[in-house]
Amino acid sequence: KAGVTQTPRYLIKTRGQQVTLSCSPISGHRSVSWYQQTPGQGLQFLFEYFSETQRNKGNFPGRFSGRQFSNSRSEMNVSTLELGDSALYLCASSLGQGSQEQYFGPGTRLTVT
Amino acid sequence: KQEVTQIPAALSVPEGENLVLNCSFTDSAIYNLQWFRQDPGKGLTSLLLIQSSQREQTSGRLNASLDKSSGRSTLYIAASQPGDSATYLCAVPLNDYKLSFGAGTTVTVRA
Numbered sequence A: 001k002a003g004v005t006q007t008p009r010y011l012i013k014t015r016g017q018q019v020t021l022s023c024s025p026i027s028g029h030r031s032v033s034w035y036q037q038t039p040g041q042g043l044q045f046l047f048e049y050f051s052e053t054q055r056n057k058g059n060f061p062g063r064f065s066g067r068q069f070s071n072s073r074s075e076m077n078v079s080t081l082e083l084g085d086s087a088l089y090l091c092a093s094s095l096g097q098g099s100q101e102q103y104f105g106p107g108t109r110l111t112v113t
Numbered sequence B: 001k002q003e004v005t006q007i008p009a010a011l012s013v014p015e016g017e018n019l020v021l022n023c024s025f026t027d028s029a030i031y032n033l034q035w036f037r038q039d040p041g042k043g044l045t046s047l048l049l050i051q052s053s054q055r056e057q058t059s060g061r062l063n064a065s066l067d068k069s070s071g072r073s074t075l076y077i078a079a080s081q082p083g084d085s086a087t088y089l090c091a092v093p094l095n096d097y098k099l100s101f102g103a104g105t106t107v108t109v110r111a
Helices: none
Strands: A005-007 A010-013 A019-024 A031-038 A042-050 A053-057 A064-068 A074-078 A087-094 A108-112 B004-007 B010-014 B019-025 B032-038 B044-051 B056-059 B062-067 B072-077 B086-093 B099-101 B105-110
Touching: A005 A087, A010 A019, A019 A087, A019 A108, A031 A074, A042 A064, A042 A074, A042 B099, A053 A064, A074 A087, B004 B086, B010 B019, B019 B032, B019 B086, B019 B105, B032 B062, B032 B072, B044 B056, B044 B062, B044 B072, B072 B086
Parallel strands: A010 A108, B010 B105
Antiparallel strands: A005 A019, A019 A074, A031 A042, A031 A087, A042 A053, A064 A074, A087 A108, B004 B019, B019 B072, B032 B044, B032 B086, B056 B062, B062 B072, B086 B099, B086 B105
């Protein structure tokens, strides 16, 4: 079974631009979560989607948004990029119940200059 | 609010020594606890998942215990190898399916 895939793996953007990251979950998984990882803040929860509905959202500004498609693939978008948005963005998939194991993708490294 | 703490932040041991990594959490109402490994610049690899009804889980050289009443989990890695060098994170899900992570323990195994 293929694991969680994320594209692109690396991105370099300039301040003010916007970016879209993509995540394809493990086949059969309906929940996709997004996390931001930085050296200073560690892993921070962005949002979680289940069957195309956002069920949870972390404490990030409205510039961070996401969506999930009917095939469970998910995208997150960051508009008006700031230097502080430079981070490793990770997505995780699971079956969707709280007791299920979470599987993470390799991440997208975003650098904002 | 669930807070997850991992001590120590870093650990350096000679090859062959057993590793003991600690994780504590403040709210014992957890569904499960998951241990992950992260290599520099990479994603997270799931190592072990312990359900709230379990006391321990084993996989090869890895053994994780869970004591909900005291809010603690311990990951044991037997006979460490240089390839075990990585950052190890523990995480617990909340009722809303968000994972709360510890800051991690960075392990270096010296050859």
